[in-house]
Amino acid sequence: MVKKIKKTQIFRHIIQLIMFVLSPGLFILAFSELKSIYTMIIKGNFNFITAFPTLIEFTTVIIATVFLGRFFCGWVCAFGTYNDFLYLLSKKVFKINFKVNEEVDKVLKYVKYVVLLLLVIVVWTMGSKVLDTTSPWDAFAQITNFPQVLFDYTIGVALLLLITIGALFVERFFCRYLCPLGAVFNILSKIGILKIKKPSDKCGKCRLCTNNCSMGLSLYKVESVCGGDCINCFKCIEACPRSNTKINVLGENVNPELASGVAIAAMVGLYAVNNLGASAVANSGLATASTTSTSTSSTSQKYKDGTYTGTGTGFHGATTEMSVTIKNNKITKVETVSNGDTPDFYARAESTITSEIISNQSTSVDTVSGATYTSEGIINATQEALKKAEVGSSATNTTTTPTASTDDKSTNTANTATTANTYKDGTYTGSGSGFHGGTTQMSVTIKDNKITKVETVSNGDTPDFYARAESTIISQIVSTQSTTVDTVSGATYSSEGIISATQEALSKAKA
Known part of the structure; x- marks a missing residue:
């Protein structure tokens, strides 16, 4: 039969x-x-x-x-x-x-x-x-x-x-x-x-x-x-x-x-729709609106307004640098300045940890299963930033790269006089290791403290994998003004090569 x-x-x-x-x-x-x-x-x-x-x-x-x-x-x-x-x-x-x-x-x-x-x-x-x-x-x-x-x-x-x-x-x-x-x-x-x-x-x-x-x-x-x-x-x-x-x-x-x-x-399809919805929620500012709507009139002043940075140690001893923005004694924004962590683990932990910190107005949050050490790096870096923000602290404010749209610039004009530039204008290059150890070299252009262009100078990667990763990773870095972006599925190592090379270039651009 x-x-x-x-x-x-x-x-x-x-x-x-x-x-x-x-x-x-x-x-x-x-x-x-x-x-x-x-x-x-x-x-x-x-x-x-x-x-x-x-x-x-x-x-x-x-x-x-x-x-x-x-x-x-x-x-x-x-x-x-x-x-x-x-x-x-x-x-x-x-x-x-x-x-x-x-x-x-x-x-x-x-x-x-x-x-x-x-x-x-x-x-x-x-x-x-x-x-x-x-x-x-x-x-x-x-x-x-x-x-x-x-x-x-x-x-x-x-x-x-x-x-x-x-x-x-x-x-x-x-x-x-x-x-x-x-x-x-x-x-x-x-x-x-x-x-x-x-x-x-x-x-x-x-x-x-x-x-x-x-x-x-x-x-x-x-x-x-x-x-x-x-x-x-x-x-x-x-x-x-x-x-x-x-x-x-x-x-x-x-x-x-x-x-x-x-x-x-x-x-x-549902996953794609949910991602679009999540992006819309994040961009609309609804995620922070609910945490800032409560009255602070009766709250004792714990933090000074401003943006502060701190560092922590993540997976494999990688250094994570976070910025925390305080407004009206509230944590209104927690962002990654830089990280040397494994991209997959970092992406798994970042959005969850930062959202919970803002929601709880505290760093007493749970680590993300499967990314415990990465989570601890984010939490520790945020704690150090908040310590600098405490009333009575002698630490000075440091402000990260602005990510506001053109329409929002008028609201930030008063603050820019005291804003310390994160990057120097110019074009900088860096290298990273991609698929099968292929060397990727990237150039990053900075203008007015913004990442305006990221381009490939050369790469020894497998062309198919590299092409799959290049446009997506570059557009994400420019749009988020950060190298903390997700790798492209099916081209993880090529993505990591691009990200690492961009990070090295940005380290040269630091003011």
Whole structure:
């Protein structure tokens, strides 16, 4: 008998591999954003519009999960992909055929709710730092830098090893029994519009759908499944020899390739829309408006108005320099002046930490999971800046590069007389190391204390990767007036070469 080609599974594995390479830390980023929502709620300072720019990933995933089910878990999550391919390896190469007893499996699936509850109580509510060095998903998110991860997350790596062993014997071991984010999705996905329908009158004693279920669901006992532990992998659809198992959306049976393609496209589109919305919120100033609207008349003067800078130590001892703007005794802006941190980790931490500092009017904020040391660098630099701003401090104000639009210049005219220039006018060059060690040389033009032009002088990088990164990185640097920009997915090393070269050029331009 010729085996049927499982087109949906081939498509799924391709998507999984792409997301594994492009966004290995998406799971921990979404989970850390859920933590941010919870901590803001219990502190009584949650404002969705204010927080939205720092909640893009979780917002995207949760909306998609509520309406379409757990496609994120089955198709996108890198930690789920890791579990899938470990089990595939054990089954095809090592010929391991271990099965968990059905009743034992049911009981073990409640463990993930215990894990979630412990995290909420011990870490999120009580503020324990136990996960700072013991989190297996933090270790996984940074595994590309294994020597440092092994040193910083020794217990986390040990737990990751145990999860790896479990995944070799039980399909989706972590997802079934331990995933705290999966516990949340399990509850919220049950109201979705997508169901897997399986009229049992045609099944007889067949157990193929159950035997092929990634999450070990007893499908032979039910007529349909909507969300819950189902991760929409659709293995049951392709395993059914009678084509009895169907995907049903709003009462209509649909093709599995079409359903999965639409779901993935919807997530990508939703992510793009959320990014545009977050940019609009950030640019409109709504994020700071809510924190500055409260009256300060009865507040004792703690800080002097002005802009102050401070430095802190981030990942691998990298120096982070932050500027803090004080107005009417309030922290109104926290920005990066420069950083030598790893761009991926820094981007993960920056927006969340700075937003929480402004929202809380305090540096007593949680670090971002997966970017703990980077977060601490930002927090420490901000603390040093705030110490200079304190009433009674002898430190003098320093003002960073203005980023106001032309329309706003009139409001800043009074302050420019005392503003210290960050950069000297002129054109400066710097070099950095890109893909496969290729040297990138960039020129940066400064005029009126502004970065007006960033150009490539030469590069020994791979042309395809470099072209993918160049225009995006340069435009972001000029528009944000900062080298703290996201790398381009699929051209990370080329992006880092451009950023490093620009940073070196700017260091020569400093006044």
